[in-house]
Amino acid sequence: TETKSRLIEEIQMWKEKRNAIILAHNYEIPEVQDIADVLGDSLMLARAAAETTADVIVFCGVHFMAETAAVLNPEKTVLLPDLKAGCSLxxxxxxxxxxxxxxxxxxxxxxxxxxxxxxxxxxxxxxxxxxxxxxxxxxxxxxxxxxxxxxxxxxxxxxxxxxxxxxxxxxxxCHVHAGIQPDQVDEVMAKHPEADLLVHPECGCSTSSMYLMSEGVLPKEKTHILSTGNMLKHSKNADASEFVIATEVGIIHQMQKQNPDKRFIAANDQAICPFMKMITLEKVLDALKENKHVITVEKDIADQAKLSIERMISIG
Ligand code: 13P
Ligand code: SF4
Structure with a gap:
C-alpha cells in the first residue's frame, strides 16, 4: 500500500503538470476507479470527453472509448494506458x-x-x-x-x-456478457429471492429475463435491464437491500462503496473483462509521464464518425 500511495501521489502530480483528466469505466479495477475524475458508463464518459477543458485525457477503458474521445477532441491528447485493451464486441x-x-x-x-x-x-x-x-x-x-x-x-x-x-x-x-447464462441467473436468484435483479442488455440472459418477466416467473418490479450507469443509480435509490448483478463484476466495487449497507451478488463471478483489467495504476502513471499511447483517428474518418457520435451524445 506504500507503493500504491506513492503511485497515486505521482499520478496526481503528473495530472496537474499536464492539465490532464482521468476518465474511467465502471469495469476498471478498484484502484483505477478510485483515482478517476469521472467514473461512468459509456455515455457519461463520452459526454465528459466532449465537455472537458483539460489538455490531456487519460482513458481508463478500452480502445473504442479512447477513439470516441479522440474524435470529439482532435486538438487534445487522448491516451490509452495499454494499447492491447480492445473489445471482443x-x-x-x-x-x-x-x-x-x-x-x-x-x-x-x-x-x-x-x-x-x-x-x-x-x-x-x-x-x-x-x-x-x-x-x-x-x-x-x-x-x-x-x-x-x-x-x-x-x-x-x-x-x-x-x-x-x-x-x-x-x-x-461480447464474450463476457454472453457468458452469463440464464440458468446461472436463475440459480443465484433462487438463493436470493428478495433481491432486485439488474441485467445489462448485452447479456444473453437479458432476453430470457424479459421472457421470464412476461411469463410472471421473474417479478417485473424487481427485474431491471440497465446500462452500468443506470445500475449504479438504481442500486442507490431502490429500497431493496440485496441485488443480483448480471454484468461485468468490476462494477460491484462502486456499488459496494456507494452503498456499504447493501449486498451485491454477482450472477456469474467469472464475468471478468480481460481488456478492462489491463489498465493499472503503474500504466496510468507511465501514460502521463511518457505520453503513451496516443490515440488518433484519421481526419476523414473522424469527421464522418463525429456526426453519429454527436447524435448519440445529444439524445437520451
Ligand atoms: P455501459 O457502461 O455503457 O453500460 O457499457 C457496458 C460495456 O460493456 C462497455 O464496454
Ligand atoms: Fe467489450 Fe469488455 Fe465491454 Fe465486453 S465487457 S463489451 S469485451 S469492453
Whole structure:
C-alpha cells in the first residue's frame, strides 16, 4: 500500500503538470476507479470527453472509448494506458462487413452501438450506448428500415422495447456478457429471492429475463435491464437491500462503496473483462509521464464518425 500511495501521489502530480483528466469505466479495477475524475458508463464518459477543458485525457477503458474521445477532441491528447485493451464486441464487425451489409439494404439507416471502431462509426448514421439505444431507435421514423449493430442481445432488447419489426440485427456479442447464462441467473436468484435483479442488455440472459418477466416467473418490479450507469443509480435509490448483478463484476466495487449497507451478488463471478483489467495504476502513471499511447483517428474518418457520435451524445 506504500507503493500504491506513492503511485497515486505521482499520478496526481503528473495530472496537474499536464492539465490532464482521468476518465474511467465502471469495469476498471478498484484502484483505477478510485483515482478517476469521472467514473461512468459509456455515455457519461463520452459526454465528459466532449465537455472537458483539460489538455490531456487519460482513458481508463478500452480502445473504442479512447477513439470516441479522440474524435470529439482532435486538438487534445487522448491516451490509452495499454494499447492491447480492445473489445471482443467491437471486433465482431469490420468496416468492410458493414459496407457489404449496407449494400444489401441500401435504404436502411445504420445504428451502431458505441462498442465499434471509429471506421464503423464513420459508416453509421447514429451511434448509441446501452443507456440511450431505445431512445435513439424511437427517434427514427417508424417506417424507416434500421440496421442495428453489432450486439445481437442489445439489438433484440431494443427491438422488443420499441416493438419494431423493420430492424435487422448483426449477430455480434461480447464474450463476457454472453457468458452469463440464464440458468446461472436463475440459480443465484433462487438463493436470493428478495433481491432486485439488474441485467445489462448485452447479456444473453437479458432476453430470457424479459421472457421470464412476461411469463410472471421473474417479478417485473424487481427485474431491471440497465446500462452500468443506470445500475449504479438504481442500486442507490431502490429500497431493496440485496441485488443480483448480471454484468461485468468490476462494477460491484462502486456499488459496494456507494452503498456499504447493501449486498451485491454477482450472477456469474467469472464475468471478468480481460481488456478492462489491463489498465493499472503503474500504466496510468507511465501514460502521463511518457505520453503513451496516443490515440488518433484519421481526419476523414473522424469527421464522418463525429456526426453519429454527436447524435448519440445529444439524445437520451
Ligand atoms: P455501459 O457502461 O455503457 O453500460 O457499457 C457496458 C460495456 O460493456 C462497455 O464496454
Ligand atoms: Fe467489450 Fe465486453 Fe469488455 Fe465491454 S465487457 S469492453 S463489451 S469485451
Amino acid at each position: 467491437a471486433d465482431s464487425i469490420t468496416a468492410d462487413q458493414l459496407r457489404e451489409w449496407k449494400a444489401e439494404h441500401p435504404e436502411a439507416v445504420v445504428v451502431a452501438y458505441v462498442n465499434t471502431t471509429a471506421e464503423v462509426k464513420a459508416l453509421s448514421d447514429y451511434c448509441c450506448t446501452s443507456s440511450n439505444a431505445v431512445d435513439i431507435v424511437n427517434s427514427i421514423p417508424a417506417d424507416q428500415e434500421i440496421l442495428f449493430l453489432p450486439d445481437m442481445f442489445l439489438g433484440s432488447f431494443v427491438q422488443k422495447e420499441t416493438g419494431r419489426d423493420n430492424m435487422q440485427i448483426w449477430m455480434g456479442e
